[in-house]
Amino acid sequence: MKRRDLLSFASFGALGAAGLLTGCGFELRKEPVYHFKTLALTGFVPHSPLAQELRRQVQRSTVRLVEDPNRADVIIDAEREVRDKTSVATTAAGQITEWQLRLSLDYSLRTAGGDILLPRTELRLTRDMNYSESAALAKEQEEASLQKAMQVEAVGLLLRRLAAVHLPN
Known part of the structure; x- marks a missing residue:
C-alpha cells in the first residue's frame, strides 16, 4: 500500500469516527449555567482550602460572591469539613505501607x-x-497532590449541584 493511500484511508477513518460520535449525542462538558445571581459561603473554617478553591471557581462564572448572606440568592452552609488520613495496610514490623486520604464536607443550600x-x-x-x-x-508531595485533586473534584461536584438549583418563585 502506498503512503498516500494509507493517509487517505486514515483520514476517512477519522472522519467516520467523528461522524459516529456526533450521531450518538456525545458532547464535552460545558461550564454549568446557574439560575441565580449571587452566592454566599458560611460555616467554612477561616482560610479553608476548600472554600478558597470554591471562591476561585465561582469567580470564573457569572455568579457574584457576596459576604453578607442576607444579600445572597443562595447560601452554602458548610456544617462540617474534615480532612484525615488513616493507615490501611502495615507490615509485620508495624511499618505503614498504605494510607487512605479522606475529604468530607457536610453542607446545605438555602435562600436568604x-x-x-x-x-x-x-x-x-x-x-x-x-x-x-x-x-x-x-510521598509527602504525592499526598499534597492527591489532597489538592480531591479538593478540586469536591468543588466541581458542588458546582454541578449548584447548577441544578432553581430558586422558588
Whole structure:
C-alpha cells in the first residue's frame, strides 16, 4: 500500500469516527449555567482550602460572591469539613505501607429567606496512597497532590449541584 493511500484511508477513518460520535449525542462538558445571581459561603473554617478553591471557581462564572448572606440568592452552609488520613495496610514490623486520604464536607443550600434548597448533604471523597519510608519526601508531595485533586473534584461536584438549583418563585 502506498503512503498516500494509507493517509487517505486514515483520514476517512477519522472522519467516520467523528461522524459516529456526533450521531450518538456525545458532547464535552460545558461550564454549568446557574439560575441565580449571587452566592454566599458560611460555616467554612477561616482560610479553608476548600472554600478558597470554591471562591476561585465561582469567580470564573457569572455568579457574584457576596459576604453578607442576607444579600445572597443562595447560601452554602458548610456544617462540617474534615480532612484525615488513616493507615490501611502495615507490615509485620508495624511499618505503614498504605494510607487512605479522606475529604468530607457536610453542607446545605438555602435562600436568604430561609427556604431550604438542598437539605444537609454529605460529600465524601477518598484516595488510597502507597507509602514507603525510603521515599518519604516524594510521598509527602504525592499526598499534597492527591489532597489538592480531591479538593478540586469536591468543588466541581458542588458546582454541578449548584447548577441544578432553581430558586422558588
